[in-house]
Amino acid sequence: MSQAPAPPRPGRRHDREIVSLAVPAFGALVAEPLFVMADSAIIGHLGTPQLAGLGIAAALLMTAVNVFVFLAYATTAAVARRVGAGDLPAAIRQGMDGIWLALLLGAAAVAVALPAAPWLVGLLGASGTSAPYAVTYLRISALGIPAMLVVLAATGVLRGLQNTRTPLHIAVGGFTANAALNALLVYGAGLGIAGSAWGTVIAQCGMAAAYLTVVVRGARRHGASLRPDAAGIRACARAGAPLLVRTLSLRAILVIATAVAARLGDAEVAAHQIVLTLWSLLAFALDAIAIAGQAITGRYLGAGDTAGARAACRRMVQWGVASGVVLGLLLVLARPLLLPLFTADEAVHGLLLPALLVVALVQPVSGVVFVLDGVLMGAGDGPYLAWAMLATLAVFAPLALAVPALGGGLTALWWVMGLMMAVRLVTLGLRAASGRWLVTGAVRG
Template sequence: MPALAAPALVVLAAEPLYLLVDTAVVGNLGTTALGGLAVGGGLLAYVAALLNFLAYGTTARAARRTGAGDRPGAVAEGVQATWLAVGLGTVLAALFQLLAGPLTRVMAGGPGPVAEAAEQWLRVASPGLPLLLVALAGNGWLRGVQELRRPMVFVLAGSLVSLVLCPLLVHTAGLGLVGSAVANVAGQSVSAALFVRTLARELAGSDVPWRPHPPALRAQLVLGRDLLLRAAVLQVAFAVAAAVVARSSTAQLGAHQVALQLWLFLALVLDAYAIAAQTLVGTALGARRPDEARHTAVRVVRWGLGTGVVVAVALLALRPVLPGVFTDDPAVLAQAGVVWWFLALMQPLAGVVFALDGVLMGAGDVAYLRTVTLGAALLGFLPLSLLSGWLDWGLPGVWTGLTLFIVLRLVAVGQRVRGSAWLGESVSP
């Protein structure tokens, strides 16, 4: 498990780690720039998360084909996922260019300096969407064939370019917030080029064609449909939470941006075990070995829980110093201190939830995950976020909703994996 999880951890952590550095660099420009990054970057992140079926759905399908001894079929899944990434990314990038102003004004709570900064960032960064989605598709099929080291190298290469360029463009070159967006696109270009080159080399030694195959695209979209709806519910919930916080105060929005980026970063760190489980469960069920799949589920829960506890302890120990890395604004730091307890104490629960999500995704049990996510958002996260806006509860109310969201999912996915229905969902590729 750790042998597969370690490269996955690097891949998952690279992008949010860059975003954390980006947040720290932009935070030194002032509260308005930090708020603009929170709104503009949040919108782009919502779309990327919405389309993460290009990675997760492709991993599950490719892993089951690998388990059945059909590597060319697994590679073909990568080809079709890449075509989907290019098409969807191009359409969405064009929509962001058309709607950047209205979207950022809605998210920022109306016209103003934060909305203007967010629109400027989004217009420069959104052309990188096709590149970002191509990298998701590449990660998906390579994970499915248990090739996790090459994605690690490719993602690190792109992130390194972004990490170097971000402070140079923002501060040294004097581009300000625009420099952050340019650095983002530059890094995505490097990663996407490496993934496409690898796919081309794989196809050169096989009979798998490059061209789009409509039946295969439809099959991927069917699996992606439930993952897409699940991701959509998640992103709507996070968008509502961000909008509520934005209407409270700029300081609360800045603190929410810092805490949320840390939460997303840590979620992906914990998700490394889920990626390993997804690959191993999909391969086991493709080879018709359900006992092996169940054993993997037990192991991944133990690793997720243990890592979540370690992360929680580390966050509490670093509470006096870590928020100051991202901003020196006293008002933002005060709000960050409030939300820090929520961020830390939910980590053990999140570690188990994300691990079990990976198990069920590997089994193709995405319809159940969709229903669970929808229910947890509608019963927990969204109601408390909206109440926080109406009753002026601010950040504590929003983050209580996020904690309840995790607890409800934990109960539901835990009960599912204890049963046997998930083992029969995707035994064949």
């Protein structure tokens, strides 16, 4: 008599869920910096002032988009809860509220960016030769901000529906279209930096249209309303406000770190920028696991399964530690190959080596931090995340600002960055252990 196959162990079931969500999410995350890289590669051949103008305008645009990333985070958690509760029409309706909020915020951002473009460019210290190019690029590309924010919100909808493959496909299509349009408009049509901006706007609008097509089809299939609902939009804004505070606090930490590095010297700030670039690249890999954490946690809590949420959290923490160890080792092994890619300056090389070692050592801690951040976002625990990040900023700022005064260098600054991650580990770990985030139901009360 044959025996029925044994059911998969919970750990393996969670592994399949994590991999199926995290791997496509990582691909979609990487597509974002590729947009900027493609623009830089094409504009760089026009001249240094044009490239400098692009750099300034892109920094302003990326800051604006990163500030509104809560549109993706809050929408993922809210939609996933309703999926867990088995109410797909309400899940899609919740997602539409997030998309309407994105459109409203995008329109407001355009209304500010267009007249303020020269002032914003000047605020970043653009030279007289690069400023006109920066203003041109910023004013044109600002027209695509509503589409960019719709992409964020719609990405959150699909993640909440446990679908990270469609965002990957749309991101790849958007990157391909952006590169082709930039080459065509910059060189073929002779529009210069304006052509690059228009190419990016068209690509972003195309991505937004693709997302909306998918979401609208889902809404019609499940009978969900597409009309804006004032109460639902206000609820999305309330859920996103704490995550906005969290994001602004994190951005403040990164700005302070760069400002301190600039006070240390030219070689130090150059080395810091390289370290920060590599640190951000590693963060994409860890953030992919955090995105899986958002979607899985929200679904379990929406279904009222606190035991499943705890088990998934434990498994993802293990993934975070293992991923951090692997990424840290890869960074150590790749250091001799990475340094020549960025600069030939031996002085910068000397500063980079010890700083990168610190980053490598901190990666296992970072892995756990990213996972717990994602789990608590998926649980809708935004207010705690806001207060925890404010507390982290309060610890980090005086220590970082003291580095130059105490004669410390770039390595000391990155040890303070490592301490910042340790503080986040403590605050998030205590919350996860307390179980107070385990609030069940289709809507977090």
